[in-house]
Amino acid sequence: MLQVEHLHVNYGAISAIKGISFTVPERSIVTLIGANGAGKTTTLRTISGLVKAASGKILFKGEDITSIPPHHIVSIGISQSPEGRMIFPELTVLENLKMGAYRRKDAKGIQEDMEYCFNIFPRLKERIKQAGGTLSGGEQQMLAIARALMSKPSLLLLDEPSLGIAPLLVKLIFEKIVEINRDLGTTMLLVEQNAAMALNIAHHAYVLETGEITLEGNASDLAQNEEVQKAYLGM
Amino acid sequence: MNKVARPYLFLLLGIIIAFGLSAWADGINPYDQRIVMSIGINMILAASLNLINGFTGQFSLGHAGFMSIGAYGAAIFTTMIAPGMLGEVAGTGMQDVALFMGLLFGGIISALIGVLVGIPSLRLKGDYLAIVTLGFGEIIRVIIQNIPSLGGSLGIANIPRYTTFFWVFFIVAIVVFFIQQLTKSTYGQGFLAVRDDEIAAEAMGVNTTRYKVEAFVIGAFFAGVAGGLYGHYNELIRPADFDFLKSVEIIVMVILGGMGSTYGVLFAAALLTYVPEFLRGFELFGVKFDSFRMSIYSLILIILMLTRPQGLFGGINFKKLMKVGRKSVVGNQ
Ligand SMILES: Nc1ncnc2c1ncn2[C@@H]1O[C@H](COP(=O)(O)OP(=O)(O)OP(=O)(O)O)[C@@H](O)[C@H]1O
Ligand SMILES: [Mg+2]
Numbered sequence: 001m002l003q004v005e006h007l008h009v010n011y012g013a014i015s016a017i018k019g020i021s022f023t024v025p026e027r028s029i030v031t032l033i034g035a036n037g038a039g040k041t042t043t044l045r046t047i048s049g050l051v052k053a054a055s056g057k058i059l060f061k062g063e064d065i066t067s068i069p070p071h072h073i074v075s076i077g078i079s080q081s082p083e084g085r086m087i088f089p090e091l092t093v094l095e096n097l098k099m100g101a102y103r104r105k106d107a108k109g110i111q112e113d114m115e116y117c118f119n120i121f122p123r124l125k126e127r128i129k130q131a132g133g134t135l136s137g138g139e140q141q142m143l144a145i146a147r148a149l150m151s152k153p154s155l156l157l158l159d160e161p162s163l164g165i166a167p168l169l170v171k172l173i174f175e176k177i178v179e180i181n182r183d184l185g186t187t188m189l190l191v192e193q194n195a196a197m198a199l200n201i202a203h204h205a206y207v208l209e210t211g212e213i214t215l216e217g218n219a220s221d222l223a224q225n226e227e228v229q230k231a232y233l234g235m
Numbered sequence: 236m237n238k239v240a241r242p243y244l245f246l247l248l249g250i251i252i253a254f255g256l257s258a259w260a261d262g263i264n265p266y267d268q269r270i271v272m273s274i275g276i277n278m279i280l281a282a283s284l285n286l287i288n289g290f291t292g293q294f295s296l297g298h299a300g301f302m303s304i305g306a307y308g309a310a311i312f313t314t315m316i317a318p319g320m321l322g323e324v325a326g327t328g329m330q331d332v333a334l335f336m337g338l339l340f341g342g343i344i345s346a347l348i349g350v351l352v353g354i355p356s357l358r359l360k361g362d363y364l365a366i367v368t369l370g371f372g373e374i375i376r377v378i379i380q381n382i383p384s385l386g387g388s389l390g391i392a393n394i395p396r397y398t399t400f401f402w403v404f405f406i407v408a409i410v411v412f413f414i415q416q417l418t419k420s421t422y423g424q425g426f427l428a429v430r431d432d433e434i435a436a437e438a439m440g441v442n443t444t445r446y447k448v449e450a451f452v453i454g455a456f457f458a459g460v461a462g463g464l465y466g467h468y469n470e471l472i473r474p475a476d477f478d479f480l481k482s483v484e485i486i487v488m489v490i491l492g493g494m495g496s497t498y499g500v501l502f503a504a505a506l507l508t509y510v511p512e513f514l515r516g517f518e519l520f521g522v523k524f525d526s527f528r529m530s531i532y533s534l535i536l537i538i539l540m541l542t543r544p545q546g547l548f549g550g551i552n553f554k555k556l557m558k559v560g561r562k563s564v565v566g567n568q
Contacts, residue, residue: 048438074440086435088428098421099428103440151440 001026001187002047002155007056009039009046016042018211019056024155024189029181031190031198031219033232034208040191041083043208044157047189048080049073060155075103079151083159083191085144089133093124096132096143100150109152116183117146120176138169145173149180155187156180162194170194174201195232199223207232242415249408257400268400272468274508275403276461281488281504282410282497283457288486289494290418291450292430293356294365298458298485300352300372301345303477305459306466307385308341309334310394313467316340334397338406338463345459346452348375353451357444372482380474390473391466398468406464410457411497417453426450427495491539493546503547510535 002024009017017039024030034040045051047058049070058066060078068076079100088096097117101110118125121142127135135143141161148156158177162170178201181188192198199205199219207215207228215222222228260271284298317324317333324333355367380388417423428436429446437443466472488507492500514528524531539547 050434050437069442070437071440071442074438079440080438082435082438086432086438088431088435090431091424091427095424095427099424099436099439099441102421102425102428147439 001061002189003057003059004043004047005057005059007043007046007058008054009042009051010054011042016211017046020208020211020213022206022213022216024187025204026187027181027185028203029177029188029190029201031192031202031205032208033192033195033198033205033228035193035232037210038208039211040193040208041159044080044083044159044189044191047073047157048078071103074151074153077152077154078157079148079153079155080157081141081144081148081159081161083163085137085140085163087132087135087140087143087147089131091132092129093132093135093143094128096147097124097150100147101152103151110150113150113152117149120179121146138165138173141165141169141173142176145176145180149184149186153186155189158188158190160192160194161190162192162197170197177201195228196223199228199233242412242419245415246408246412249411250405253401253404253408256404260400270509270512271400272398272403274505275400275407276465276468277485277488277504277508278407278501279403279410279461279464280458280485281492281500282407282414283454283461284485285489285492285495285497285500286414286418286426287450287454288489289496289500290414290426290430291447292494293447293450294361295352295356295368295451295454296365296479296482296486297352297368297370297372297375298454299477299479299481300368300375301349301455301458302462302465302481303375303379303472303474304345304348304455304462305338305341306462306472306477307379307391308344308459309337309463310341310391310466310472312337312340313395313397314391314393330395330397331402334402334463334467337397337467338460341463342456342459345462346456349452349455350448352455353448356447356451369479369482372477372479376474376477386473388474390471390476392471394466394470394472396467396470398464403464403468406457406460407501411501413453414497430495487536491536491546493548496546496548499546499548507532 005021006019007017008019020043032040032043042051046053049068053066057064060076065073065076088099091099097114104110123139124142124146127139132140132143145161161173161177174197177188180186190198190202199222202219205217205219205222206213215225215228260268280298280302284295287293287295313333317337321329321333324330352368352371356364359367379385385391418426425436425441425446428439428441429443433443488503489500491507492503511528511532514524514531517524
């Protein structure tokens with residue numbers, strides 16, 4: 001579904017991504033793990049069009065989307081749950097979700113998807129009128145994922161959903177990610193520092209180190225890999 | 236009440252108020268008339284700036300610049316263009332037509348300039364944008380000052396007095412209706428999203444560029460219309476009427492009213508226009524407040540900002556206020 005080929009991204013003179021290639025097959029969960037500053041967020045933002053690629057190609061369903069502006073990326077079926085959640089603090093939960101469906105016109109479909117979101121995250125339903133900024137960190141993460149789902153994406157980009165959340169809630173959120181993948185068949189590209197959780201739910205994994213992919217493989221195989229265990233699993 | 240019909244009902248109410256005010260205010264003395272007129276014009280300015288600063292979160296300090304473009308545009312239209320088009324209009328029913336066309340003319344020119352000013356807002360934020368827009372306002376003023384055919388710093392005099400109470404408050408009603416409709420719609424949520432978190436808005440598929448420029452264009456249009464109304468009431472416009480202080484005055488109304496709260500901003504516009512005039516005649520224990528009324532005005536501002544930094548009406552959920560007693564659920568932070 002998604003193919004990234006020899007992607008380079010620079011911030012001014014700094015080279016953040018140095019020629020990475022990876023693929024995300026349809027209906028799969030692929031994870032990109034790496035330490036702080038490895039370039040995970042940069043990769044996702046380049047796919048969303050928020051950051052411009054210096055060279056290389058991004059193909060989505062076989063089409064080149066490398067230089068498409070971000071507001072069109074959403075229309076073609078890619079949405080993002082951004083790092084740090086980026087909830088609209090002054091909009092209510094409901095308004096946040098509606099913003100997720102901003103590009104859609106099918107009122108009935110929107111309603112159905114909203115119900116699905118409330119089904120998997122009942123806590124959001126209880127807080128429907130609450131301002132996004134007053135939600136707890138975990139609730140904001142749920143909202144960010146639900147909001148991204150509201151555009152009915154075929155590819156969902158998840159940037160560190162575990163960031164700053166209690167372990168128990170992280171577990172719940174990862175279960176929900178698997179559930180969404182199973183229920184809706186949404187393809188997922190998950191970016192994580194929490195390698196243990198990510199490798200646990202992903203099918204395929206890539207290790208990103210300072211802008212380069214150094215390892216890849218089946219997620220369960222990588223979890224057994226000695227280097228990965230040492231560097232990312234703290235074993 | 237039907238949700239769709241309600242804004243139209245409010246608009247109708249606004250127009251009725253405009254009629255009522257014009258019937259009432261025509262009879263009062265000229266000094267009070269001027270205050271009421273200024274209140275209306277400031278309401279238009281504040282409500283339109285609120286779209287840029289309050290709803291979209293762009294810090295613009297150049298609103299008086301847009302106002303001046305509209306004022307000059309409208310004055311040029313009614314004094315130079317309209318006579319050729321409509322013949323002798325003063326004192327006839329045609330003067331309303333001339334005014335309307337003049338306001339439109341000034342507003343459109345102002346909106347076009349709004350595009351130009353909106354463009355830097357795509358790259359700049361916060362303080363930087365404030366400086367650029369401040370610069371814009373001053374540039375406009377200096378340019379006008381140096382065009383002899385616009386009267387230089389003496390400005391344009393003998394502009395016909397076409398502005399009536401009805402026109403001013405009719406346009407207040409239109410502005411309020413328009414901005415409410417715009418921001419309450421699904422499309423309009425985009426403005427709030429841009430203010431709240433621009434990158435997130437972009438990630439949701441919001442064309443942030445378009446919203447930012449649009450806010451500037453619409454804001455500039457109505458500021459231009461307000462300028463036209465001002466010129467056709469004051470009968471005289473000078474570049475100095477539209478200086479940096481005027482922009483600050485409008486900003487203060489928006490901040491005090493509560494960024495993004497239309498009714499709060501209208502109230503603040505009325506209050507801040509009235510208070511300095513009220514203090515002018517105020518006397519306590521034989522002390523006349525006239526000479527240091529601006530200090531008192533500033534003091535009131537400071538006290539208000541310290542006690543209600545979110546603005547008079549900002550952060551108030553009117554629906555919630557109606558349901559006092561029932562406790563609202565607050566998040567478990
Ligand atoms: N806007 C920017 N301007 C300049 N450099 C940037 C910018 N954003 C990121 N970088 C740099 O690019 C590199 C990759 O950053 P990125 O945010 O992609 O890392 P990350 O893998 O997401 O890290 P983390 O796990 O901490 O979120 C870092 O060295 C960072 O300093
Ligand atoms: Mg990151």
